[in-house]
Amino acid sequence: MxxxxxxxxxxxxxxxxxxxxxxxxxxxxxxxxxxxxxxxxxxxxxxxxxxxxxxxxxxxxxxxxxxxxxxxxxxxxxxxxxxxxxxxxxxxxxxxxxxxxxxxxxxxxxxxxxxxxxxxxxxxxxxxxxxxxxxxxxxxxxxxxxxxxxxxxxxxxxxxxxxxxxxxxxxxxxxxxxxxxxxxxxxxxxxxxxxxxxxxxxVPDATKEAYLACDTSQIRVTKKFDGLPHRLIFNEYISALDKASSPKIFIQALISSWKYKQLSNASFRDILKSFFGMLKGDELTIAQTMMAANSPIIIQKAMVEGVPSKGAMPSGQVAGLIxxxxxxxxxxxxxxxxxxxxxxxxxxxxxxx
Ligand SMILES: Cc1cc2nc3c(=O)[nH]c(=O)nc-3n(C[C@H](O)[C@H](O)[C@H](O)COP(=O)(O)O)c2cc1C
Known part of the structure; x- marks a missing residue:
């Protein structure tokens, strides 16, 4: 027992x-x-x-x-x-x-x-x-x-x-x-x-395979994804984002927030309320704030649609040992x-x- x-x-x-x-x-x-x-x-x-x-x-x-x-x-x-x-x-x-x-x-x-x-x-x-x-x-x-x-x-x-x-x-x-x-x-x-x-x-098989294939050094923290320290697998998408400038991130965030609105049928007011609430107390640039609205779409790309190279895969470092x-x-x-x-x-x- x-x-x-x-x-x-x-x-x-x-x-x-x-x-x-x-x-x-x-x-x-x-x-x-x-x-x-x-x-x-x-x-x-x-x-x-x-x-x-x-x-x-x-x-x-x-x-x-x-x-x-x-x-x-x-x-x-x-x-x-x-x-x-x-x-x-x-x-x-x-x-x-x-x-x-x-x-x-x-x-x-x-x-x-x-x-x-x-x-x-x-x-x-x-x-x-x-x-x-x-x-x-x-x-x-x-x-x-x-x-x-x-x-x-x-x-x-x-x-x-x-x-x-x-x-x-x-x-x-x-x-x-x-x-x-x-x-x-x-x-x-x-x-x-x-x-x-x-x-x-x-999680779709293709994405599970990507988790199985990574090692601990590929699982790192970035603030560029949604403005908060987020531990993710540094795949093609996240590695590029981590190096991107703020204006580039901002434009991508705008496009994706529009997609998110369509995807979830949530009102834009609700999205705003939700992510401003989420970010309360944290100092963020506008581009980073926009990324908070962007993140659900990108996570779902990997975790729901099964396209690991183009999505975000939140992960503990321990995935490298599993x-x-x-x-x-x-x-x-x-x-x-x-x-x-x-x-x-x-x-x-x-x-x-
Ligand atoms: C794929 C993934 C998604 C996660 N999503 C959330 C979430 O939506 N809300 C939350 O509070 N924590 C979330 N977490 C954090 C976990 O709840 C948990 O605290 C963390 O995974 C523990 O560390 P470990 O991955 O080393 O076991 C997520 C973690 C992973 C790996």
Whole structure:
């Protein structure tokens, strides 16, 4: 039995979270990871209100086990998502930038476990003061938007600074990492990239192949993609963008924002509201700000349409070490046996010395 207090409350068999990933952590993947024994988070931050509510219903139809939802508290429809989470008795929510105290209080009063993700100590302290029940800390190795402190350093810094249970994310892929995180004082691990690279992940095969083929040196951070530090695979598209001038980025962003408007049927006002909310507090050039509106289209090119060379592939550095696509059941079994092997090695090594 590999279990911790926090995950007993969450109701999963293993202290492992499958994190939210836009267009990846779909009902299909969340049900697969949750049914296999992890705690899955459904990614709703890129969904319209109606899409979000339907995705919750779809996941409820695919699993009887508890799961969580991830959304931005500033996104259009956030208030309705909060109400629906409470109505459907969803076990937990995760969020990151611009948390809203009123929503957190409402969710907590209804018994929903609030687990924000943070990338800096000051954000961990703020999240605790706003009422979080636990934290996921994401170190700089992690995929998608990421901070600059490596997981091992951020974890020990946050553990010293807050009283909440802390789950470690950024660079994990196996049971050895789980054992190390728990030895460090974490309540479990959270993994994005590893779950994205599974059989049940909805990412098209051509894109999964591109992830399998890359090494850690090709997975780097740029601010040129959407104005925030974003860890991505440096493919043809991102490498060119990283070298591009601001005016060139601005023109491309304008064209793509128009495409995005058509694609999602969202009103231009909603798009503006959403990305200005997202960027609150960050200093950005106009070109970078426009790129925030541009990014969904480019991510979908790789992650939904299956054209990896022309799209953006958010990725943890750990993808460079992952060379297989197991099912979620196989992955969880492997984590269990590696954890036991790590515990055995720990005792043996101590004994030898
Ligand atoms: C493909 C991909 C998409 C992601 N999308 C989101 C997202 O929409 N919202 C979010 O909060 N985090 C997102 N992330 C970050 C993950 O939720 C998670 O924190 C991160 O992947 C952990 O690091 P790891 O990749 O080393 O496991 C994404 C990560 C990846 C790899």
């Amino acid at each position: 590999i279990q911790t207090e926090l995950f007993k409350r969450l109701g999963s068999e293993l202290p492992v979270i499958q994190t939210a990933m836009g267009w990846v952590a779909t009902p299909q993947l969340v049900a697969a990871s949750t049914n296999a024994g992890a705690f899955g988070f459904l990614a709703l931050a890129t969904s319209s209100k109606q899409e979000a509510l339907s995705a919750i219903d779809e996941t409820l139809a695919l699993t009887n086990k508890p799961f969580g939802v991830n959304f931005h508290m500033f996104q259009p429809g956030a208030a309705e998502i909060v109400d629906y989470v409470i109505q459907k008795k969803i076990r937990a929510v995760s969020y990151s930038r611009s948390p809203v105290a009123e929503y957190i209080l409402k969710l907590k009063n209804a018994g929903v476990i609030c687990i924000p993700t943070v990338g800096e100590v000051k954000h961990a302290i703020k999240a605790e003061s706003l009422g979080a029940d636990a934290l996921v800390i994401q170190g700089s190795e992690g995929g998608g938007h990421t901070g600059s402190t490596p997981t091992s350093l951020l974890l020990s810094e946050v553990l010293k600074s807050v009283k909440l249970p802390v789950v470690a994310a950024g660079g994990f892929r196996d049971g050895f990492g789980l054992a190390a995180a728990i030895a460090w004082g974490a309540s479990g691990i959270a993994m994005g990239t590893r779950f994205m690279m599974t059989k049940e992940s909805p 060379k297989d696509l197991p099912s979620c059941v196989e992955l969880i079994e492997q984590i269990r046996s590696e954890f036991n092997e790590a515990s055995r090695k720990f005792k043996e090594n101590l004994h030898e010395s």
